Amino acid sequence: MHISLIVATDENNGIGIRGDQPAFISEDLKRFKALTTGNTIVMGRKTYQALPKGALPNRRNVVLTRQRHFSAPGCDIISQPDELNNICGPDEKVFVIGGGEVYKLFLSQSQEIYLTKIHHTFEGIDTWFPDIEDNNWEVKTTEGPFTDKKNGLSYSYINFSRRKI
Numbered sequence: 001m002h003i004s005l006i007v008a009t010d011e012n013n014g015i016g017i018r019g020d021q022p023a024f025i026s027e028d029l030k031r032f033k034a035l036t037t038g039n040t041i042v043m044g045r046k047t048y049q050a051l052p053k054g055a056l057p058n059r060r061n062v063v064l065t066r067q068r069h070f071s072a073p074g075c076d077i078i079s080q081p082d083e084l085n086n087i088c089g090p091d092e093k094v095f096v097i098g099g100g101e102v103y104k105l106f107l108s109q110s111q112e113i114y115l116t117k118i119h120h121t122f123e124g125i126d127t128w129f130p131d132i133e134d135n136n137w138e139v140k141t142t143e144g145p146f147t148d149k150k151n152g153l154s155y156s157y158i159n160f161s162r163r164k165i
């Protein structure tokens with residue numbers, strides 16, 4: 001299993017406001033779709049409930065929850081992070097798509113981070129991406145900055161790989 005985290009943060013690592021994302025960038029959503037389609041996505045129950053149409057099509061959706069009878073049509077449910085090892089094959093490409101709690105849980109097991117850095121500081125942020133240590137991660141590629149045509153936000157793509165020890 002190859003685990004990557006994929007996330008959009010603001011300049012202070014902010015990722016959420018009242019159960020939603022602070023901003024949506026349409027090119028970033030397209031990139032997210034291109035990267036994750038055909039693979040497996042893992043999300044916390046709260047992030048699942050923020051999806052407007054439920055499970056995302058053409059990928060395996062996995063939801064993490066402690067609720068025994070949680071219903072998430074089209075999704076596999078796991079009740080602890082380790083269960084991912086039982087349900088995923090050795091060659092499966094897994095993207096952890098949030099939110100804050102679930103990024104923290106999988107950070108130490110992940111090999112890559114696909115970060116969309118939005119060059120802005122949003123008001124009212126209540127959920128953050130965990131700090132990553134420079135000792136553990138190296139920047140592999142950066143692209144941008146780009147500007148979103150709709151909302152004028154500037155953003156860059158920064159891909160990190162775990163440093164080999």
Ligand SMILES: NC(=O)c1ccc[n+]([C@@H]2O[C@H](COP(=O)([O-])OP(=O)(O)OC[C@H]3O[C@@H](n4cnc5c(N)ncnc54)[C@H](OP(=O)(O)O)[C@@H]3O)[C@@H](O)[C@H]2O)c1
Binds near residue numbers: 097
């Ligand atoms: N900017 C981005 O890229 C991005 C991406 C995704 C999400 N977000 C934002 O992040 C926010 C949601 O993040 P969040 O941290 O509040 O919630 P979350 O990580 O999406 O989900 C938390 C839930 O996951 C389950 N969970 C957590 N740890 C667990 C464990 N060890 N075992 C079993 N289940 C566990 C629990 O579900 P139960 O309570 O059901 O047991 C918990 O309430 C939203 O604002 C969302 O819009 C942003």
